Amino acid sequence: xxxxxxxxxxxxxxxxxxxIKVLPKIDIxxxxxxIIVVHRKQGTDSLLSELLSTKTALIxxxxxxxxxxxxxxxxxxxxxxxxxxEKNLTFSLDYSEKVNYSRPSIDVTFQSAAEVYGDKLVCxxxxxxxxxxxxxxxxxKNYGGETAVQDPLTAQVNYMPAQxxxxxxxxxxxxxxxxxxxxxxxx
Amino acid sequence: xxxSSSINDEQVETLITDVLEQYGYDFTGYSRASFKRRLLxxxxxxxxxxxxxxxxxxxNDSTYFKRFVEQITVNVTEMFRDPVFYKALREKVxxxxxxxxxxxxxxxxxxxxxxxxxxxxxxxxxNLLNKSLIYATDINPTVLEKAAQGMFPLSQMKQYSExxxxxxxxxxxxxxxSANYSLAKFDNELKAKMIFSTHNLVSDHSFNEFQLILCRxxxxxxxxxxxxxxxxxxxxxxxxxxxxxxxxKETTDFSPISKRYKRxxxxxxxxxxxxxxx
Numbered sequence: 278x279x280x281x282x283x284x285x286x287x288x289x290x291x292x293x294x295x296x297i298k299v300l301p302k303i304d305i306x307x308x309x310x311x312i313i314v315v316h317r318k319q320g321t322d323s324l325l326s327e328l329l330s331t332k333t334a335l336i337x338x339x340x341x342x343x344x345x346x347x348x349x350x351x352x353x354x355x356x357x358x359x360x361x362x363e364k365n366l367t368f369s370l371d372y373s374e375k376v377n378y379s380r381p382s383i384d385v386t387f388q389s390a391a392e393v394y395g396d397k398l399v400c401x402x403x404x405x406x407x408x409x410x411x412x413x414x415x416x417x418k419n420y421g422g423e424t425a426v427q428d429p430l431t432a433q434v435n436y437m438p439a440q441x442x443x444x445x446x447x448x449x450x451x452x453x454x455x456x457x458x459x460x461x462x463x464x
Numbered sequence: 465x466x467x468s469s470s471i472n473d474e475q476v477e478t479l480i481t482d483v484l485e486q487y488g489y490d491f492t493g494y495s496r497a498s499f500k501r502r503l504l505x506x507x508x509x510x511x512x513x514x515x516x517x518x519x520x521x522x523x524n525d526s527t528y529f530k531r532f533v534e535q536i537t538v539n540v541t542e543m544f545r546d547p548v549f550y551k552a553l554r555e556k557v558x559x560x561x562x563x564x565x566x567x568x569x570x571x572x573x574x575x576x577x578x579x580x581x582x583x584x585x586x587x588x589x590x591n592l593l594n595k596s597l598i599y600a601t602d603i604n605p606t607v608l609e610k611a612a613q614g615m616f617p618l619s620q621m622k623q624y625s626e627x628x629x630x631x632x633x634x635x636x637x638x639x640x641x642s643a644n645y646s647l648a649k650f651d652n653e654l655k656a657k658m659i660f661s662t663h664n665l666v667s668d669h670s671f672n673e674f675q676l677i678l679c680r681x682x683x684x685x686x687x688x689x690x691x692x693x694x695x696x697x698x699x700x701x702x703x704x705x706x707x708x709x710x711x712x713k714e715t716t717d718f719s720p721i722s723k724r725y726k727r728x729x730x731x732x733x734x735x736x737x738x739x740x741x742x
Contacts, residue, residue: 342684342713343495343691355713358684361497364473369495370713372681373502373538389497 278423281309281463282397283346285390287383287413289316289405291433293325295453296403300332300351302457307335308464310346314354314386316379316405326353342370354381361389377409387413396421399463401456403427405437414445425449425459471507475515476500482523489533489603490666493690499536506535534606538685542623543578543616545680546712547630550586552731554632557707558590561675567596570674570701572665573682574600577611577658582628583678584654585640589633593657599672601663608660614650621648665694670701677702680732681711688718695719702736709733 288295292315303311317325323339329351330337337351346352346366354360358370359381376382387400387410400417402410404427414424424447429435431452441447451459471479476499480491491499512518521528544550561567567587574580580600587593602608616624625637641648663671665682677698683691698708699721708716708725710732716722725734 341715343688358713361495361501363495363497369497370684371498371501371538372540372684372711373498374540385501389501392497 278397278399278463280397281399281423283310283312283390283394284399284401284460284463285312285314285386286401286403287314287387287405287410288403288427289379289383289407289409289434289437291404294404294433295427295456296329297332298453299456299460300329300335302461303333303335304461304464305334306349307461308348310348310350310352311335311460312340312346312352312354312360312386312390314360314381314383316381316383316409317356329353340368340370343367354386356381359385361385362393364393366393377407379407379409383410384413388416391417391420391422394420394422398422399425401425401427401451401460402438402441404432404434406434408437408440408444410437411441411444414441414447418446423448425451427456428452471500471503471515471518473500475519476503479503479519479522482519483529483532486523487526487529488667489664491536493666493687493693495685495687498538498685502536502538506532509535530606533604537604538681539575539604539607541575541578541681542627543582543620544624544627544631544633545579545582547627547632549680549709549712549731549733550582550627550631552728552733553709554586554590556728556731557676557709557733558586558592560705561707562590562592564675565595567592567676568672568674569596569598569676569678570672571598571600572663572677572679572698574602574608574611574660575604576607576616577614577660578616578624579678579680580611580658581614581616581640581650581654582631584657585628585633586631587657588654589635593654596657598658599674600658600660603662603664603666605662608662612655612658612660614652614655615644615647616650618643618646618648665697666690670697672701673703674701675703675706676709677706678709679711680709681714683710683714692719692721695721699724699736704736704738706736707733708736 326339361369426438429439
């Protein structure tokens with residue numbers, strides 16, 4: 278896709294290693310926001326954004342509620358909240374019931390982003406051990422967006438991307454070392 | 465194409481207008497993304513088939529409207545949620561408030577009451593419960609009935625006990641409740657200092673002056689304008705040198721009241737300044 282307006286990356290077990298390898302190679306002039314939803318333990322937020330910010334010159338920040346979504350920024354969804362995106366391109370956090378035993382849920386953010394960005398959205402699902410994100414990818418496709426998953430053969434835990442390939446219409450299946458070129462080509 | 469049985473943005477606005485006109489509940493300042501998601505959830509939970517029927521039912525069936533309010537608002541809560549927050553109350557806030565002859569606390573958006581009972585336990589351990597009064601309010605009468613019962617699922621107690629210990633609690637958490645089949649019934653002593661009442665942050669006014677106001681994970685569902693309005697309501701309801709506590713992702717920054725408050729280091733707790741400091 279060209280002229281992508283937002284990239285949302287979801288992942289669970291085994292996804293951090295992928296992010297650590299991919300983020301350093303992302304073009305620092307990337308003209309769209311990158312929103313990262315990963316399952317993890319409660320209360321470890323700042324650690325994750327600190328860790329990821331050492332891997333890139335781009336701004337990495339944990340999302341504050343109602344802040345504007347800006348291009349060229351990497352946003353980390355805080356633990357224990359769902360992330361939604363408003364039509365006016367601000368973030369809303371939500372502490373409602375877990376979805377797929379998860380909060381944040383990848384499905385919730387993929388679906389919300391699909392409504393806002395439509396066919397200018399790209400969603401990428403990484404390694405993980407449950408199927409959170411799969412329904413979200415189906416919604417993204419329904420709204421004309423682009424779907425990508427980590428090649429299950431390269432995933433530490435292949436269940437999540439494998440389920441996505443089985444159940445959703447996936448445009449790109451990417452090995453870890455193909456991801457940065459793919460992301461950089463979206464602008 | 466997007467699912468045809470769903471509700472579009474225009475229909476969301478229609479419902480908000482209906483509900484305001486029919487019942488006087490004003491959801492116009494609610495964050496639309498969350499609100500719409502709750503609507504869709506209810507639509508699908510109740511197996512509604514068309515927007516027209518859903519709309520008719522909400523506007524004409526007041527029993528169903530009660531369910532609507534219950535389901536549209538988020539009622540997910542825990543006892544001693546964010547243990548570090550309670551630790552800060554224990555160590556930084558109550559040592560100050562404890563010197564007052566009387567402590568009035570407002571829990572705004574108290575939901576099913578887990579936070580009220582946590583607060584009562586904290587006050588009891590600090591020997592402050594006798595001179596405290598906890599006003600627990602919510603927009604939703606159904607959750608308040610539940611809160612007044614003081615019974616929570618026994619299955620949650622392991623988690624709550626861990627939270628309690630994380631908050632600096634040193635007692636045996638199970639000494640505060642008795643097991644009753646699948647429920648944990650909390651001591652009546654804790655409840656004796658609670659007053660439950662409906663209060664709508666959007667439309668109701670200040671009803672007392674407090675030394676501590678807690679409103680955690682409620683403002684996230686409001687847009688910025690409504691957040692400012694509610695913060696102003698809290699400011700009007702808080703004594704000088706009183707404390708305002710918000711959720712871990714909420715802030716008074718950017719709001720007009722922020723200049724009258726000083727934040728307690730890293731906590732989401734703000735202290736209202738005395739006149740001299742203004």
